[in-house]
Amino acid sequence: xxxxxxxxxxxxxxxxxxQIGSWTSVVTKAVRDSNxxxxxxxxxxxxxxxxxxxxxxxxxxxxxxxxxxRQARARNRWVGGRFYNWLTGSETEYVVLSGxxxxxxxxxxxxxxxDGLPRGVDLKLPFEIAxxxxxxxxxxxxxxxxxx
Numbered sequence: 001x002x003x004x005x006x007x008x009x010x011x012x013x014x015x016x017x018x019q020i021g022s023w024t025s026v027v028t029k030a031v032r033d034s035n036x037x038x039x040x041x042x043x044x045x046x047x048x049x050x051x052x053x054x055x056x057x058x059x060x061x062x063x064x065x066x067x068x069x070r071q072a073r074a075r076n077r078w079v080g081g082r083f084y085n086w087l088t089g090s091e092t093e094y095v096v097l098s099g100x101x102x103x104x105x106x107x108x109x110x111x112x113x114x115d116g117l118p119r120g121v122d123l124k125l126p127f128e129i130a131x132x133x134x135x136x137x138x139x140x141x142x143x144x145x146x147x148x
């Protein structure tokens with residue numbers, strides 16, 4: 001089994017309709033939906049994440065999501081941190097990446113990207129695999145002279 005098959009076999013589709021949001025996400029969504037400009041900006045940002053992402057954007061996106069997961073795991077060691085994670089909806093077991101980010105990251109790493117990869121949806125990737133992907137992206141960026 002090659003690297004791409006391993007990543008894709010462990011990725012799960014995130015069903016936003018069934019996901020129960022934290023109270024902060026509910027409040028944020030209510031505020032965003034009350035203002036047309038904020039609603040437009042949020043929908044534009046969500047659409048941009050699901051279309052094309054350059055290698056630099058993929059590197060930043062994956063690095064940010066993995067760093068958020070590391071912080072959530074560090075907070076999870078004490079009761080106040082677990083409460084904060086629960087309040088904000090922070091996850092410790094998986095990292096959410098859009099299919100476009102995952103596909104373009106694999107393409108940049110010279111991996112074969114399957115035709116059936118759903119680019120317009122969010123995928124849950126186990127934290128360890130996302131962390132390994134982040135490490136590979138950083139190594140590739142360093143090898144190509146990008147600032148890491």
